[in-house]
Amino acid sequence: MAVPRVTIGLPVFNGEQYLRAAVDSILSQDYEDFELLLADNCSTDGTLAICRDAAKRDSRVSVHRSDTNRGAAWNYNRLVDLAQGEYFKWAAHDDLHEPAFLRRCVEMLDAEPDISLCYTRAVDIDEYGTVIHHHDLPNYATGSSPSARVSSILLDPSPCIESFGLTRRRQLLQTSKIGAYTGSDRTLFLELALLGRFHEIPETLFMHRNHAGQSVHQYKDSRNRNFWFDPSWQGxxxxxxxxxxxxxxxxxxxxxxxxxxxxxxxxxxxxxxxxxxxxxxxxxxxxxxxxxxxxxxxxxxxxxxxxxxx
Structure with missing residues (x-):
């Protein structure tokens, strides 16, 4: 079997409510040269069954089950280690993608070697799929120099939608990936900005779901949210x-x-x-x-x- 050009890594814990729709939106991409890694972090609901069903339906899907919940950071990072693709993207169990998302991001990374992270315009949707907010980050970390991009990351922070963009795996491996602490995604953005510029495709192809079950709502205090990243923070x-x-x-x-x-x-x-x-x-x-x-x-x-x- 040929090595896929792109790896999509989807970490999940107890995500049965939205997981099937999220997986279907990925498998419906019009760019088909990818693998989808589903990392179940010891879920106790129907998540594993949904993952296994997706693997039966599509040979590009593989399931990686953990017998212990080791936290989100570990689950996110093991997907990078398992990946085969030249390009890598994390996906959330509750978000949706338009069919052109992957193709448009691959085209841009292929055409512009100085881009380290590519994503599209995005909207927030609620639990029913209704659009509740529009995101627009056209000038975020787009400077020609590393220091200018770092300044953008630090002083004009984004809502972290770019976490689910497409990056070059070789560059991602030069970073600390997702650290086991609150705010580590912003450290990752800074590291990627030092390696290249960011690019937002001016098409709304990503739907970020905002709902009560998200970790940012469950762990509103930043100290408590450490526990979501890594259970060893307990106490x-x-x-x-x-x-x-x-x-x-x-x-x-x-x-x-x-x-x-x-x-x-x-x-x-x-x-x-x-x-x-x-x-x-x-x-x-x-x-x-x-x-x-x-x-x-x-x-x-x-x-x-x-x-x-x-």
Missing amino acids: RFSAPQWRVFREYLRATARSPAPPTERARTVAPLARWGARHRRVLAREAASLLLRRRTTTVTSADGSGTSGEGSR
């Missing part, structure tokens, strides 16, 4: 904005961009820090207080050394 203390800031710094430091371009990212990084200074200050104060409390508790013998932090 641990975190400072989400400081973690993102630290990962931004790491990403720019290890970037293959020229030293002058890496130096030019200092200004937008500083502006990002200033913009989030209140949250950063609150998290720093909480961490300091927690460490003081842990030290006192350990000193008087009434407790252990406390919980880890990241």
